[in-house]
Amino acid sequence: MNISATEELLLQRHTVRSFKDQTLTDEQYTRLMEAARFAPTSEFLQQCSIIRVTDSHLREQIRTICHLDYVGANGDLLVFVVDMYRNHRIRAQLGLADDGLRSTDLFIQAMEDTLIAAQNVVIAAESMGLGSVYLGSIQNDIRPIIQMLKLPKLTFPLVGLQVGVPEKRTQVKPRMPLPLRSFENQYQDEFNLQNFAEYDAIVETYYGQRDSNQRIDSFTKQIADKISRKRFKRDDILAVIHEQGFCQY
Amino acid sequence: MNISATEELLLQRHTVRSFKDQTLTDEQYTRLMEAARFAPTSEFLQQCSIIRVTDSHLREQIRTICHLDYVGANGDLLVFVVDMYRNHRIRAQLGLADDGLRSTDLFIQAMEDTLIAAQNVVIAAESMGLGSVYLGSIQNDIRPIIQMLKLPKLTFPLVGLQVGVPEKRTQVKPRMPLPLRSFENQYQDEFNLQNFAEYDAIVETYYGQRDSNQRIDSFTKQIADKISRKRFKRDDILAVIHEQGFCQY
Numbered sequence: 300m301n302i303s304a305t306e307e308l309l310l311q312r313h314t315v316r317s318f319k320d321q322t323l324t325d326e327q328y329t330r331l332m333e334a335a336r337f338a339p340t341s342e343f344l345q346q347c348s349i350i351r352v353t354d355s356h357l358r359e360q361i362r363t364i365c366h367l368d369y370v371g372a373n374g375d376l377l378v379f380v381v382d383m384y385r386n387h388r389i390r391a392q393l394g395l396a397d398d399g400l401r402s403t404d405l406f407i408q409a410m411e412d413t414l415i416a417a418q419n420v421v422i423a424a425e426s427m428g429l430g431s432v433y434l435g436s437i438q439n440d441i442r443p444i445i446q447m448l449k450l451p452k453l454t455f456p457l458v459g460l461q462v463g464v465p466e467k468r469t470q471v472k473p474r475m476p477l478p479l480r481s482f483e484n485q486y487q488d489e490f491n492l493q494n495f496a497e498y499d500a501i502v503e504t505y506y507g508q509r510d511s512n513q514r515i516d517s518f519t520k521q522i523a524d525k526i527s528r529k530r531f532k533r534d535d536i537l538a539v540i541h542e543q544g545f546c547q548y
Numbered sequence: 549m550n551i552s553a554t555e556e557l558l559l560q561r562h563t564v565r566s567f568k569d570q571t572l573t574d575e576q577y578t579r580l581m582e583a584a585r586f587a588p589t590s591e592f593l594q595q596c597s598i599i600r601v602t603d604s605h606l607r608e609q610i611r612t613i614c615h616l617d618y619v620g621a622n623g624d625l626l627v628f629v630v631d632m633y634r635n636h637r638i639r640a641q642l643g644l645a646d647d648g649l650r651s652t653d654l655f656i657q658a659m660e661d662t663l664i665a666a667q668n669v670v671i672a673a674e675s676m677g678l679g680s681v682y683l684g685s686i687q688n689d690i691r692p693i694i695q696m697l698k699l700p701k702l703t704f705p706l707v708g709l710q711v712g713v714p715e716k717r718t719q720v721k722p723r724m725p726l727p728l729r730s731f732e733n734q735y736q737d738e739f740n741l742q743n744f745a746e747y748d749a750i751v752e753t754y755y756g757q758r759d760s761n762q763r764i765d766s767f768t769k770q771i772a773d774k775i776s777r778k779r780f781k782r783d784d785i786l787a788v789i790h791e792q793g794f795c796q797y
């Protein structure tokens with residue numbers, strides 16, 4: 300099978316958590332932002348904004364919230380923001396109500412815009428020889444993030460992304476085989492544990508060979524361990540979404 | 549500025565709604581699914597599944613819900629599904645509770661997995677000379693979509709994607725300038741209408757030159773017109789998310 304260079308990038312992409320002590324050049328940063336800017340956008344509403352966090356005090360605060368040493372250490376730190384405030388402001392100046400902006404429908408559309416733009420940045424970065432790591436961990440305690448970035452109502456910081464010149468690369472993690480996640484015409488719910496046995500063995504082998512980490516957990520073991528009831532202040536997320544004015548109906 | 553071939557693809561990508569009357573080859577389809585499979589996944593939970601809709605009756609039903617002639621006409625029709633059911637099944641067989649799966653936190657993570665995978669497919673398709681259109685319109689009436697694809701609780705069909713060999717291409721739509729959506733350290737809320745004037749003029753010129761469509765709407769005009777209170781049955785979305793077992797807290 301002869302795949303394109305871009306597909307090669309997609310298949311080889313892996314999370315980088317260790318970056319060289321250098322920030323992106325202006326040109327590199329602009330190229331990443333252009334990739335975000337031209338991402339597909341639902342109904343052309345363009346409901347995503349991006350904040351580049353360069354202030355060392357802010358970076359330190361975000362690191363503390365993420366509980367991860369590498370956050371805001373080296374490389375560039377971006378926060379991708381679901382943004383309906385901008386469209387709200389346009390409508391307000393035209394004397395229009397913004398009930399629609401408060402629907403779950405629109406929140407989902409704005410989340411789509413935001414994540415699609417983020418992934419475009421991830422892929423552009425790969426193609427430039429840069430590495431990246433998504434930071435879902437900003438959700439550990441989202442209210443201070445909103446405060447420190449001075450995010451108004453009708454915005455929501457969805458995900459962080461750290462980008463930089465890789466210091467250390469790891470291997471691509473083996474993913475679940477397609478028959479367990481790709482179906483035709485209807486959902487297949489044959490998820491007996493034995494169907495995961497072969498994949499579990501592959502994942503264990505991966506961890507066994509990975510030099511940087513001694514964890515040897517199968518996939519199902521991780522699913523058993525990771526999904527717990529209480530994680531930091533993440534139980535506040537729904538309340539914060541409502542506080543920010545979203546998903547009122 | 550010398551950009552990579554992959555960045556070129558990201559900047560040139562535009563929605564294709566008109567496809568040749570041919571489905572993807574098995575090889576093409578597998579390559580798209582591999583791009584989805586290797587997409588970044590939050591905490592390695594892999595909470596996305598994909599359903600390829602090949603049945604003509606199902607395609608017709610989806611077309612009716614989307615209110616768009618091209619949906620399910622030519623090309624391949626995919627539905628990207630937020631999927632925690634699979635992990636729920638793993639946990640149930642291990643005798644573990646799944647309260648965590650019912651949190652908004654996890655729903656957001658699963659949405660992230662799903663959209664990031666979808667965008668990987670979009671980009672892989674571009675690199676193979678294929679075109680695509682996101683179908684947020686499956687949300688017009690989401691309960692019948694859930695029923696027809698036999699989606700269990702703890703799944704949610706987030707977005708459709710039609711992919712195929714382009715019959716007709718359009719131009720890239722001009723996007724909002726970066727100063728209006730990309731900020732440093734804190735959100736900038738200077739969204740006076742005059743700040744959009746130049747961009748509005750560019751968008752109007754784009755529509756004026758586009759041969760396939762006579763609409764000449766500026767960006768702010770579209771923001772004024774598009775965000776209405778009532779759209780099909782989209783007001784049901786939050787209720788359906790809850791019905792499916794998500795965002796209980």
